[in-house]
Amino acid sequence: MKKYKIAVVGATGVVGRSFLKVLEERKLPAESYTLFASQRSAGSTVRFMGEDHTVQLLTEESISAGFDIALFSAGGETSRKFAPIAAKSGCLVIDNSSCWRMDPTVPLVVPEVNPQDILKHNGIIANPNCSTIQAMVALAPLQKKYGLRRVIFSTYQAVSGAGAAGIGDLQAGVEAYAAGKEAPAPKKFDYPIFGNCIPQIDVFADDDYTKEELKMINETRKILSQPELAVTATCVRVPVFASHSESINITTEKPFEIEDVKQLFAEAEGVVLVDDVKSKMYPLAAEAADKDEVFIGRVRIDRSFPNTLNLWCVADNIRKGAATNAVQIAEKYIQLTNK
Numbered sequence: 001m002k003k004y005k006i007a008v009v010g011a012t013g014v015v016g017r018s019f020l021k022v023l024e025e026r027k028l029p030a031e032s033y034t035l036f037a038s039q040r041s042a043g044s045t046v047r048f049m050g051e052d053h054t055v056q057l058l059t060e061e062s063i064s065a066g067f068d069i070a071l072f073s074a075g076g077e078t079s080r081k082f083a084p085i086a087a088k089s090g091c092l093v094i095d096n097s098s099c100w101r102m103d104p105t106v107p108l109v110v111p112e113v114n115p116q117d118i119l120k121h122n123g124i125i126a127n128p129n130c131s132t133i134q135a136m137v138a139l140a141p142l143q144k145k146y147g148l149r150r151v152i153f154s155t156y157q158a159v160s161g162a163g164a165a166g167i168g169d170l171q172a173g174v175e176a177y178a179a180g181k182e183a184p185a186p187k188k189f190d191y192p193i194f195g196n197c198i199p200q201i202d203v204f205a206d207d208d209y210t211k212e213e214l215k216m217i218n219e220t221r222k223i224l225s226q227p228e229l230a231v232t233a234t235c236v237r238v239p240v241f242a243s244h245s246e247s248i249n250i251t252t253e254k255p256f257e258i259e260d261v262k263q264l265f266a267e268a269e270g271v272v273l274v275d276d277v278k279s280k281m282y283p284l285a286a287e288a289a290d291k292d293e294v295f296i297g298r299v300r301i302d303r304s305f306p307n308t309l310n311l312w313c314v315a316d317n318i319r320k321g322a323a324t325n326a327v328q329i330a331e332k333y334i335q336l337t338n339k
C-alpha cells in the first residue's frame with residue numbers, strides 16, 4: 001500500500017492535539033507527518049509518534065511541499081486562505097472549520113453515513129459541525145429503513161466545543177465555587193457558564209436562530225441528501241467539560257416497532273446502544289468522553305404524533321465530533337483509492 005505524506009495544520013490547538021492522539025491510535029499508512037501552526041506556536045516541540053516534532057510555520061510555500069493529505073483545524077480564515085493552496089498542489093484537505101461545509105462543490109462527510117461522497121471531492125472535504133456529526137450517525141439508519149419526515153434537535157453542548165477559553169471559563173467557575181469566592185468575569189462566554197445553561201452558541205442570525213442551530217439544520221440536509229427535510233434546532237451550552245448530549249425527536253415516513261429501532265441501533269456502525277432504563281442505563285457525557293463511538297439510549301415512542309420517536313444521543317465532541325471523524329475520512333479515502 002502507498003505510504004502517505006500527511007500534514008496536520010493547527011497541531012497545537014485543542015482539536016489539533018486530538019488529531020495527533022487519534023492518529024497515534026489509528027496508525028494510518030504514513031510515510032511522514034509534518035505539524036503546522038501559526039507564528040505564535042511555530043518552533044515549539046510536540047511529542048508525537050514517539051518522536052519530538054518541531055512545529056512548522058504555516059505559509060503558502062510550506063503547505064505546498066508535496067503532501068498527500070492535510071488535516072486542517074486552524075479556523076475558517078486560515079482554511080479559506082491555505083486549503084485551496086494545498087489542494088492545488090495535489091493534496092487532499094480535510095477541513096474541520098465551517099468554511100467549506102455548505103459549498104456545493106465540497107463534500108460534507110460522516111464516514112458511517114455518506115462515505116460515497118468522499119470521492120466527489122475537488123481537493124477539499126469538509127468535516128461537519130461536532131453536534132451534527134453525532135446526530136447523523138443516529139439518523140442515518142432510521143433514514144435508510146424508515147425514511148425521515150421531520151427532525152427536532154435540542155442540544156446540551158460541552159464547553160470544550162468553545163476551545164481552551166471555554167474550558168477555562170468553566171474551570172474558573174468551579175475553582176471559585178470551591179473556594180467560596182465570586183467567579184471571575186467570563187473570558188469566552190457572555191455569561192458565567194458554571195451553574196448556568198446558556199441558550200446561545202455562536203451569534204444570532206436575522207431570524208433569531210444562532211449560527212450553531214443553522215449549521216445543524218443545513219448540514220443535516222446536505223449530509224443526508226434530503227434538502228427539503230423539515231429540521232429545527234435549539235442549541236444550549238451547558239457546564240460540562242467534555243461530550244455533547246442531544247435529545248432528538250424524529251418523525252419517520254414509515255411506521256416502526258420500537259424494538260426494531262433499538263435493534264437497528266444495536267447493529268449500526270459506530271453506535272453503542274445503552275438503553276436499559278430498568279437498570280438506569282443510558283448514555284452519559286462523562287462515560288462518552290475520550291471515546292470514538294456515538295452512544296444512543298432512551299429510545300422510546302413519542303405518543304403525541306404518528307411515526308415519531310425520541311432518543312438521547314451522546315458523543316465526545318472533540319474526538320468523534322472533530323478529530324476522529326476527520327481521521328476516519330482520511331482512512332476511508334485511503335481505502336477507496338487503494339482498491
